[in-house]
Amino acid sequence: MTQFLSDEVYGQLSPSLPNDEFYMTLALDEASKGRLTTRPNPCVGCVIVKDDVIIGKGFHPKAGYPHAEVFATNHVKEQGIDITGASVYVTLEPCSHTGRTPPCVDMLIKERVGRVVIACADPNPQVAGQGIIKLLNAGIMVTLGVREKRARALNAGFLKAMATGLPYVRLKMGISLDGRIAMSSGESKWITGQMARTDVQYLRAISGAIITGSSTIIADNPKLNVRLADVDLPIGKTAIPQPNIVVLDRSHRLDTDDDYVVFQNSDGLIWRDDLVSLLKTLVAEYQCYDVLVEAGATLTTAFLEQGLIDELVVYQAPCLLGATARPMFLGQIDRLSDKLDFTLTNVERLGDDIKLVFVKRHDKLSTTQS
Ligand SMILES: NC(=O)c1ccc[n+]([C@@H]2O[C@H](COP(=O)([O-])OP(=O)(O)OC[C@H]3O[C@@H](n4cnc5c(N)ncnc54)[C@H](OP(=O)(O)O)[C@@H]3O)[C@@H](O)[C@H]2O)c1
Missing domain, CATH: 3.40.430.10 (Dihydrofolate Reductase, subunit A)
Incomplete structure (x- = not known):
């Protein structure tokens, strides 16, 4: 359980589905591509799936550059595929605040994706569950905790520093x-x-x-x-x-x-x-x-x-x-x-x-x- 998420929010989360671990593993592989270059930002990867077909993927390459969700969404669009109703697998809770780039949750809501599967919540005080809450309030299904252990290991420093x-x-x-x-x-x-x-x-x-x-x-x-x-x-x-x-x-x-x-x-x-x-x-x-x-x-x-x-x-x-x-x-x-x-x-x-x-x-x- 993530401390900053209330029982009420937990109650609104959807259970994971049979293929979630598989797609999240691919999203984690994407995230790993930024391992040497993203600091102080966390490594984040994203895979977008529709009708059991991967239609987009991406990762955050470096601080100041777009987040993984943006790279993956652009990848879908470049192929002329309709993203509406798709499932988005992302290794860290999508951001809800404007940093060097606009909030990813706003983009996902605007694109009318159907479901967001998250490996681990973001303890950054500027996010800390707000990304999940915004998605839920927009009627998007959210699943949390898929392959969480590996996602935590990938960003051990970022997650510990934000929390402690x-x-x-x-x-x-x-x-x-x-x-x-x-x-x-x-x-x-x-x-x-x-x-x-x-x-x-x-x-x-x-x-x-x-x-x-x-x-x-x-x-x-x-x-x-x-x-x-x-x-x-x-x-x-x-x-x-x-x-x-x-x-x-x-x-x-x-x-x-x-x-x-x-x-x-x-x-x-x-x-x-x-x-x-x-x-x-x-x-x-x-x-x-x-x-x-x-x-x-x-x-x-x-x-x-x-x-x-x-x-x-x-x-x-x-x-x-x-x-x-x-x-x-x-x-x-x-x-x-x-x-x-x-x-x-x-x-x-x-x-x-x-x-x-x-x-x-x-x-x-x-x-x-x-
Ligand atoms: N094989 C390896 O992986 C490896 C790696 C690195 C080094 N080495 C070898 O280790 C040797 C050096 O080791 P060493 O033990 O003599 O020195 P060291 O551990 O590298 O350095 C000692 C320094 O750390 C400071 N220090 C110690 N405890 C502290 C504390 N609690 N708070 C703040 N500062 C503290 C000391 O402060 P003060 O100024 O107050 O005394 C001293 O300046 C070298 O021969 C080197 O080749 C081997």
């Missing part, structure tokens, strides 16, 4: 079989192979900000930028937006005038306050809804101990670095019952390395996020 004011935080670590992230000297290039390092480029590309620590900057002078080719979209060739880079440095060891690569990037920022304020600031002032932590064990441990990590992305290489190498986690846990537990959500082989994705178990790692 905090971003979705991923922690990336390249580790050895014995859980080490660097040698005692600080040397850490490279523990994992090329495929794992290329995969990290995608993690960076979906992130509005990358957070690291001053020690990592001093030890490695990393670029932390996205080095992927431009992408072809229906609107033309588009560069993937670069994330903001935030370096934590409470002891003032760094200055943005320093000759490190991250400060040559105009979006490099030094932060000296606490971690929760940083995360709130990234959402409120920088519209960074997905954040990636790429740091050493000190900062990684601080994020983990404060319960600020939503997702742990571990690239594990088939090597042992030994007891003097630096461990991935510096926390002191005395009793087994106090261990930090995660749920494994994905395993993938990348060359000789393994990518493991975990989400936190909310009962344990959630002390400071309320």
Whole structure:
């Protein structure tokens, strides 16, 4: 149940039909095409179906461009097909407010579609159920929650930020079989192979900000930028937006005038306050809804101990670095019952390395996020 929808609105929703999951899966595939380019906007896809035939599809390619529903509706019109009475499958509740583009619900009402199937409601305070209510008031059937889990995963950052004011935080670590992230000297290039390092480029590309620590900057002078080719979209060739880079440095060891690569990037920022304020600031002032932590064990441990990590992305290489190498986690846990537990959500082989994705178990790692 979505909190901002009243029981009265829920009572007016229509049950899902047998083919809904199939068409919504296609709409989610459409939405995924914008994954690297839409931020800070969410990825949204749309498929329009009439008499069990797909007559239009589209996705939101980039902030400032039309929404998925507009691309899909235009696709129908380009073919000279009558859209009246059609079913519209859209992965996020259609907008009801005027942003950089006019409200999509008004367009759907004007086009006299018969039914709108939505994967998940939009917690953006400017929408928050108003799109659904407007459609219902116009006599359009609305079904909600079809393939909602996948739709939520696609826009984890946007949905969390809109609902809580905090971003979705991923922690990336390249580790050895014995859980080490660097040698005692600080040397850490490279523990994992090329495929794992290329995969990290995608993690960076979906992130509005990358957070690291001053020690990592001093030890490695990393670029932390996205080095992927431009992408072809229906609107033309588009560069993937670069994330903001935030370096934590409470002891003032760094200055943005320093000759490190991250400060040559105009979006490099030094932060000296606490971690929760940083995360709130990234959402409120920088519209960074997905954040990636790429740091050493000190900062990684601080994020983990404060319960600020939503997702742990571990690239594990088939090597042992030994007891003097630096461990991935510096926390002191005395009793087994106090261990930090995660749920494994994905395993993938990348060359000789393994990518493991975990989400936190909310009962344990959630002390400071309320
Ligand atoms: N294998 C991998 O995936 C990987 C990734 C990144 C880095 N590394 C390696 O890790 C090593 C560096 O690790 P490290 O542990 O020394 O440093 P680090 O974690 O990268 O950075 C430490 C910095 O974070 C700040 N910090 C720590 N806790 C904080 C908190 N609660 N609030 C705000 N700021 C906080 C510290 O602040 P203060 O200024 O107050 O001390 C310090 O400046 C390097 O050798 C690097 O190569 C490995």
